[in-house]
Structures are given as structure tokens and as C-alpha cells.
Amino acid sequence: MTTLEDRYRRVLRLLPAAYRAEREEEMVSAFLDGAGPDDENARPRWPEIAGVAALAVRIRLGGATPRSAAWGRTVRLTALIGLAFQATMSCVYLAQTLGVYGLLPLPFDETPIGDPASADRLWHVTRDLSSLLWIAAYVALVRGRPRVAKATAALGLTVYVLSGTEAAESFVLVVATLALLAGYHRDAPAHRHPGRLAALPLVAGAAVFLVMMMSTWAMTASSRSPEWPGTWVWVWSWLPPSGLFCLALLVACAVCLAAHLTGPRWRSPSVPLALAILTVPVTLARLSYLNPGSDQATDTMNAVTVAQAVALVLTGTILTVIGTRTLPARRTQRKPAIDVDDQRPA
Amino acid sequence: MNSRGMTEQAFLVLTALADESRHGYGIVQEVERLSEGRVHLKIGTLYGVLDRLAAEELLSLDREEAHQGRLRRYYRLTDQGASALEAEAARLTETARYATERLRARHAGGTA
Numbered sequence: 001m002t003t004l005e006d007r008y009r010r011v012l013r014l015l016p017a018a019y020r021a022e023r024e025e026e027m028v029s030a031f032l033d034g035a036g037p038d039d040e041n042a043r044p045r046w047p048e049i050a051g052v053a054a055l056a057v058r059i060r061l062g063g064a065t066p067r068s069a070a071w072g073r074t075v076r077l078t079a080l081i082g083l084a085f086q087a088t089m090s091c092v093y094l095a096q097t098l099g100v101y102g103l104l105p106l107p108f109d110e111t112p113i114g115d116p117a118s119a120d121r122l123w124h125v126t127r128d129l130s131s132l133l134w135i136a137a138y139v140a141l142v143r144g145r146p147r148v149a150k151a152t153a154a155l156g157l158t159v160y161v162l163s164g165t166e167a168a169e170s171f172v173l174v175v176a177t178l179a180l181l182a183g184y185h186r187d188a189p190a191h192r193h194p195g196r197l198a199a200l201p202l203v204a205g206a207a208v209f210l211v212m213m214m215s216t217w218a219m220t221a222s223s224r225s226p227e228w229p230g231t232w233v234w235v236w237s238w239l240p241p242s243g244l245f246c247l248a249l250l251v252a253c254a255v256c257l258a259a260h261l262t263g264p265r266w267r268s269p270s271v272p273l274a275l276a277i278l279t280v281p282v283t284l285a286r287l288s289y290l291n292p293g294s295d296q297a298t299d300t301m302n303a304v305t306v307a308q309a310v311a312l313v314l315t316g317t318i319l320t321v322i323g324t325r326t327l328p329a330r331r332t333q334r335k336p337a338i339d340v341d342d343q344r345p346a
Numbered sequence: 347m348n349s350r351g352m353t354e355q356a357f358l359v360l361t362a363l364a365d366e367s368r369h370g371y372g373i374v375q376e377v378e379r380l381s382e383g384r385v386h387l388k389i390g391t392l393y394g395v396l397d398r399l400a401a402e403e404l405l406s407l408d409r410e411e412a413h414q415g416r417l418r419r420y421y422r423l424t425d426q427g428a429s430a431l432e433a434e435a436a437r438l439t440e441t442a443r444y445a446t447e448r449l450r451a452r453h454a455g456g457t458a
Contacts (some may be wrong), residue, residue: 023393029416030370031389051390058394064401186353187398 004035004042011049014056016068018330054185062187066328070269074323075183077274080141082176083153084201085248087138089241090131091205092212097128130159137180138201144192146184153177168288169241171281179277208244215239233297237304242285246308249275249282253315260322273323279316283309352434355395358385360404360423360431367408367422370396396421404430 001009008031012024031048061072133156140148157177160170215235237243253275259266286308291298352360355377362368362376373396374387387395399405404427408420423431 025417026370026419027389027393029413029418030374030392032416033371034374034389048388048390051388051394053390055390055394059397064397 002032002042004044005032007043008032008048011044011052014052016056016059018065019059057182058185058187061183061185065330067330070327071273072183072188073270074273074277075179076188077270078277079176079179079183081252081274081278082172082179083134083138083141083149085245086134086156086173086176087201088204088208089244090134091201092209093128093131095205095209097131100128127159127163130156130163133159135201139198141180141184142193142198143195146180146188150180150184153180166288168285171285172242172245172278175277175281212239233300234304236297237289237301237308240289242282242289243308245278245282246286246312249279250311250315253279253319256319257315257322267326269323269326269328271323272319272326276316276319276323279312279319283312283316286312352430353395355385355387355391356399356404357431357434357438359387359392359395359399360427360434363405363421363423364428364431367420369411369413369418369420373421399427402430403427 005028008028009024012020012027015023031044035042060068061075062068133152137149137153137156140146140152154177157170157173160173216239219232219235238247256272256275260272286305289305290302293299358377358380359373361380362373368376370389370392374389374392378386396405400407400421403424405421406424408422411418411420
């Protein structure tokens with residue numbers, strides 16, 4: 001075996017074992033036919049490696065086997081739930097933006113938005129309106145336009161990173177965008193959801209906005225009282241985006257567990273696995289809120305944050321176990337049709 | 347073919363197999379020749395296309411050979427693949443005809 005062949009075979013390990021058992025020999029043969037003369041430094045070029053990696057994603061998340069189809073549904077569901085949450089939060093951000101710019105009579109503090117007609121104002125407006133990209137991505141995905149969803153989500157993530165907003169809150173966005181890019185490949189079944197699902201973030205966003213407004217008002221009022229921090233300080237840990245997503249995930253996980261226990265009719269690998277995947281970035285985001293302060297309010301918020309993280313890890317673990325047990329069995333590996341080992345030159 | 351139509355890569359692979367069965371690298375070479383060097387299929391990409399076309403029964407395995415101690419699988423176009431290729435070629439010809447007619451009208455009208 002030459003150095004180049006050995007290196008290419010290592011690249012092919014990205015592919016599932018069952019696929020390699022069928023295809024490895026002919027892929028190596030085709031690759032070596034097109035490769036130049038071998039030398040010690042020869043290695044597969046990056047485009048070839050990228051081609052194999054893309055094939056690996058398609059096979060692992062495609063519908064060739066019931067197991068890969070289940071993983072494909074899992075990844076697509078991860079993207080859908082992640083984008084649905086971000087679209088919901090985007091509706092909240094847009095309502096807040098209208099308040100900040102004085103278009104809605106909302107009791108917001110002075111927020112720096114730059115002087116009118118300045119580059120600073122343009123940047124603020126661009127950043128604030130970038131929330132629309134997540135709404136567009138979600139609606140496009142629901143309406144069966146994954147390409148548009150991918151482009152708008154990637155742009156939304158870029159603007160989010162450039163805006164320097166809390167990095168930890170971007171973990172969910174990164175996971176959802178990666179799931180979107182990987183799960184909605186050409187071989188994925190096209191699916192167009194009902195139109196009313198597209199309106200879900202608007203309804204949920206309005207509800208979240210009202211809850212957040214009331215909570216913020218109540219907390220701000222109580223912070224001015226001599227009894228501060230009072231008994232309601234724990235609410236703060238639920239108000240950041242990751243806190244709200246944590247709450248939504250814990251409720252969804254409880255419903256999923258209850259459905260699983262109800263009977264086999266409601267058992268599916270994709271829902272628990274998608275929820276389990278999402279608990280990871282949300283847990284990391286929550287842990288980033290731990291604060292070394294030593295006052296009573298900080299201690300309470302830290303305790304709530306740790307409790308959130310523990311609950312997410314526990315439910316994530318349970319859902320992973322349930323999901324993997326429900327997954328269809330792996331396909332039996334097949335040997336290549338002809339054995340070439342005997343004919344290969346030494 | 348599925349509702350999303352035929353990609354250029356799939357069209358070129360089917361065209362490469364229209365006259366004779368070919369093995370993996372043979373298809374890569376033929377596609378490059380047909381596209382006048384514009385399309386160079388990576389091996390991973392080629393097998394993704396072959397898998398998809400085989401799943402749609404547009405091509406099938408013809409035979410297996412050992413060449414210099416390595417496995418070569420030859421693929422051939424199925425009757426269904428030939429019909430799909432014919433339909434796609436007719437569609438592209440029609441589109442090209444529209445383009446030619448409109449360009450001719452544009453030149454005749456003296457539009458810049």
C-alpha cells in the first residue's frame with residue numbers, strides 16, 4: 001500500500017463502516033487512477049477530503065437506512081426547533097427595538113443608538129433589524145425553502161457574531177445553523193409544514209414579550225424597595241434568551257418523557273434526540289452566567305443557574321438514552337462482491 | 347427523476363454512460379471531457395451522484411473487474427436512465443432554442 005493510498009483510506013474512515021465495506025475498494029481505485037505519481041509527501045487534496053466529508057454527512061443523515069433516516073430527521077428537527085426559538089426571540093427583540101427608537105410607547109431606559117444619519121446609527125439599525133433574518137430563515141424552512149433558510153441563517157449568525165453580543169448566547173444559534181446546513185441536503189426529503197406553524201414565533205414572541213415586560217417591570221420596581229433582593233430574584237435567571245430556552249426545553253423534555261411512557265405509539269427517536277442535542281448549547285450558555293459575586297442576589301441567581309444546568313444535563317442524558325434505544329438497528333455490513341486482496345501487488 | 351429536477355452533475359454522469367459502461371475514474375474523465383474541463387468530479391461527489399442515480403434506478407452495476415490488483419466497478423445506463431436523459435436533453439434543447447430565438451430577435455431589433 002502506498003503512502004497516498006494509506007492516507008486516502010484514512011479519509012474514507014469518515015464514511016459509515018457499512019458504506020465503506022461496499023465502496024471503499026472502488027473509491028480507492030478511482031482515486032488512485034486519477035492521482036499523480038506517488039511520493040512520500042503525497043496526500044489527498046482538500047477538495048477531495050471535503051467531497052468525502054460531504055458524502056459522509058449525506059449518508060449518515062440520508063434516508064438510505066432507517067437508522068440514517070432517523071438521524072436525518074433528528075438533525076432537521078434540531079434546526080427547526082432552534083430556529084423556531086430564535087425567531088420567537090427575534091419577534092421580542094424587534095418589539096424592543098421599536099420601543100428603543102420611540103415607535104412604540106414602551107418604558108425603556110436610554111439606549112445608545114448613535115446620532116441620527118450617522119454611521120453609528122446605521123450600524124445600530126442594521127444590527128437591530130438583523131433579527132428579521134432569523135424570522136425569514138424559520139419561515140423559509142417551514143415553507144419548504146431550505147436554501148433560503150440556510151442563506152439567511154448564515155447571514156444572521158454572521159451579523160450576530162460581528163455585533164459582539166454575548167458569545168455564550170450564540171451557542172444555540174451555531175448548533176441550529178450547523179444542523180440546518182447538514183440536515184437539509186439534496187437527498188433530504190422536501191417537507192412543507194402548514195402555514196400556521198410559520199406564525200408560531202409571532203404568537204409565542206408576543207407572549208414572551210409580555211411576560212418579559214411584566215417581569216422586568218416587577219424586578220426593577222422591587223430592586224428599588226428596601227426589601228431588595230426579596231424573594232423574586234430567582235426570576236432573573238430565567239429572563240435571558242438561554243434562560244427562556246432552558247425553560248422551554250425542560251417543559252418540552254417533560255412532555256416528551258410523558259409521551260414516551262404513555263405507549264409505543266408516541267415513541268420516536270428523533271424528538272428526544274433533537275431535544276437532547278439542544279440541551280448542550282443551552283447548558284453551556286447558562287453556565288456562562290455564573291458570577292463570582294458574593295451578595296445574596298448573586299448567590300440566589302448562581303444557585304438557580306446551577307439548578308438549570310443540572311436539570312438540563314439530567315434530562316439531556318435521559319432523552320439521549322431513550323432516543324438511542326428507540327433508533328432502528330444498524331445495518332449489517334456486507335463484504336465487497338469480489339475480493340481484491342489476493343490480486344493486489346505486494 | 348425527483349421533483350427537484352436533474353443536476354448538471356447527474357446529467358453529465360448519465361451522458362458519460364450513454365454510449366458504454368464505465369468505471370469510477372472513467373466517468374470522472376468522461377465528465378471532464380464532456381464539460382470541456384469545466385466540471386471535475388471529486389471522488390466523494392461522484393459516488394454521491396452514483397448512489398442517487400442508482401437509487402432512482404437510472405443506472406446499475408454492469409460488472410466488476412480487478413485492475414492492477416484494485417477493484418473496478420463498471421456502471422451502465424438503465425432503460426429508465428436513458429429515458430430520463432432523453433427527457434432532460436430535450437428540455438435543455440428547448441431552453442437553448444428559446445434563448446437563441448430571443449437573442450436573434452434582439453439582434454434583429456438592434457437592441458444594445
